[in-house]
Amino acid sequence: MCAAPGSWSQVLSRALWARSGQAEATGEQDAEVKIVAVDLQPMAPIPGVSCLQGDITLRETAEGIANHFGGGKADLVVCDGAPDVTGLHDMDEYI
């Protein structure tokens, strides 16, 4: 959640897909990896990640995320939500 521009997603993709490859090699069954990255801002494509543009406070966005998991639950949610700032601290705190 709040994933743009996408560095956390890149790290998660590399880590989880690498682990998935190891699981396939050893015959384990939990190799399925689904990563959904959501942000208000558009994101450039990231290998192994489904990017969704939307506001995490809206129900339709939550439903869009849930659809990616086909009725199942996510094992992990990471969120780095932060408002856009102007850099003027008094103004940003007020906003």
Ligand SMILES: C[S@@+](CC[C@H](N)C(=O)[O-])C[C@H]1O[C@@H](n2cnc3c(N)ncnc32)[C@H](O)[C@@H]1O
């Ligand atoms: C600090 S950045 C996240 C950086 C990200 N962790 C990464 O690895 O690239 C904060 C993000 O929160 C997003 N954001 C803030 N409010 C949001 C909301 N209501 N819905 C979706 N994204 C939101 C902003 O668009 C911004 O891209």
